[in-house]
Amino acid sequence: MTEGPDADAARQAIEVATRLSLRAVGLDDAPGMDETPARVARMLVDDLWAGIFTPEPEVCEFDMGTDLDQVYAVGPITIRSTCEHHLAAIYGTAYIGVHCENTVLGLSKFARLAQWVFARPIVQERATHELAHLLYNRSKARGIGVVVRATHDCMKMRGVREPASTMVTSEMLGTFRSNGEARAELMKLWNAQGL
Ligand SMILES: [Zn+2]
Numbered sequence: 001m002t003e004g005p006d007a008d009a010a011r012q013a014i015e016v017a018t019r020l021s022l023r024a025v026g027l028d029d030a031p032g033m034d035e036t037p038a039r040v041a042r043m044l045v046d047d048l049w050a051g052i053f054t055p056e057p058e059v060c061e062f063d064m065g066t067d068l069d070q071v072y073a074v075g076p077i078t079i080r081s082t083c084e085h086h087l088a089a090i091y092g093t094a095y096i097g098v099h100c101e102n103t104v105l106g107l108s109k110f111a112r113l114a115q116w117v118f119a120r121p122i123v124q125e126r127a128t129h130e131l132a133h134l135l136y137n138r139s140k141a142r143g144i145g146v147v148v149r150a151t152h153d154c155m156k157m158r159g160v161r162e163p164a165s166t167m168v169t170s171e172m173l174g175t176f177r178s179n180g181e182a183r184a185e186l187m188k189l190w191n192a193q194g195l
Pocket of ligand 1: 083084085086087088152154155
């Protein structure tokens with residue numbers, strides 16, 4: 001994994017840029033906003049875009065010592081992000097389905113990988129695609145399914161101003177794409193999880 005950009009340098013640059021933006025609208029001296037540029041920098045670097053500054057989480061697989069032909073589902077996993085077009089907040093949940101062979105992935109790794117993939121400016125369709133392929137390529141799973149349901153502030157707060165809309169994306173790989181039975185079994189589990 002290549003080193004990401006330097007987090008300290010990014011915090012400083014974002015702080016300066018935010019202060020300039022506030023100055024442009026005459027708010028850089030506003031009471032209560034003195035710490036705002038530093039807060040914005042920390043929010044982006046340490047939370048919403050943290051995936052840029054941290055290496056890809058490692059995936060551990062456990063050998064079950066027996067052949068498994070099992071479908072399991074993990075979710076909801078909370079994802080927080082910003083859209084790459086407006087840098088407006090995206091908030092939602094991811095659900096992951098696995099058709100495993102004789103190994104299973106460490107359970108917490110699903111949440112770590114999903115949060116890492118989404119913690120950067122994204123387009124939901126592409127991030128869903130990347131998460132599914134990452135899980136599929138890093139594991140020995142026969143199938144991987146990912147569904148993401150999220151709300152986009154850029155749609156709620158501006159433009160069409162549709163506060164109730166959600167966006168749902170899905171990607172099915174391996175047996176979940178090629179085998180109707182495996183996919184139907186995953187759908188049953190996702191139903192049970194309230195998806
Ligand atoms: Zn947007």
